[in-house]
Amino acid sequence: MRNLATLLFLGGLVFLLAAITGTLPFGHPPMLVGQAIQQAAKPEVGAANVVTAVVLGYRGLDTLGELAILFAAATAGGLVLGGVQAKGRNNALPAAGFVLRAGTDVLFPLLLIAGLYVVIHGHLTPGGGFQGGVILAAAFFLPLLARPSESLSHIWLSVIEGLAGTAFIALGLGALYNGDAFLTPLFDKGMFGELVSSGSLPLLYLAVGLKVGAELSSLLMRLAHDDGAAS
């Protein structure tokens, strides 16, 4: 009976979706916004990476919402993980083996450079603040795996995160001062394809990258150091 109900429900869902898709012409996108943006992005925003032009230039408010969601998730994770001290487990984990320690020493600077590159070149090449931020978080998590006794300071991570978030919103408010809409790119667009170009987009992505990196490394640290010292 229950299986029958599930089957009926699924069939109905498929029928409804098929009915909707049946009305659309096959092979032609129903919305033409994408083409319009591709035409307009280069002169309007000046970012070589059209995705960044959309994410920060046209849809900056959505990115702010995304940051807020990530912030809420990381805060909730920290609340759940930071409050409870696991009992009955050995506090100080031993240092990892030689391979992991040596590998960390080699990989840490490379990951740091890769993450910063991805963040800073977000307006030119694929990538950006979110991806680079996660790479940065991974870079700072590696030493934690290799040497669990040493750890980053939660306070500093929180300070970086807060400052980065504030910088993002301040850049958005700066546009209001100029009489534009919230989060309109500031400054001169510069040479197309140069590192310093497309106005405030690199700064916005730097803020996003630092915020995401600090948030995620804080979360990972809390997860890894479940019974470690209180923040």
Add this chain to the structure above:
Amino acid sequence: MMGVAIIVVALTLGAALAVLLLENLLAAIAAASAVSLGVAVMFVLLQAPDVAMTEAVVGAGLSGLILALALRRLGLARLDVPTSGENTDA
């Protein structure tokens, strides 16, 4: 191009099946990361490098890491190497 895509899809589906079938939870997490990696390669083949990067970094890297750490926190992370016996108390 088409052949590569078919191979990648087959590998992804195989890894997805492995997630369900593997007994070892850590191995299942590794397989889940492999699924994300396959999807990321598909994104590259479909010319969406931005999405591919996010998928590779978040799906294959971060979520696997978080799942593995959660396993350790729950005391379920058992490798078959009997070096530390304290972690099995949960």
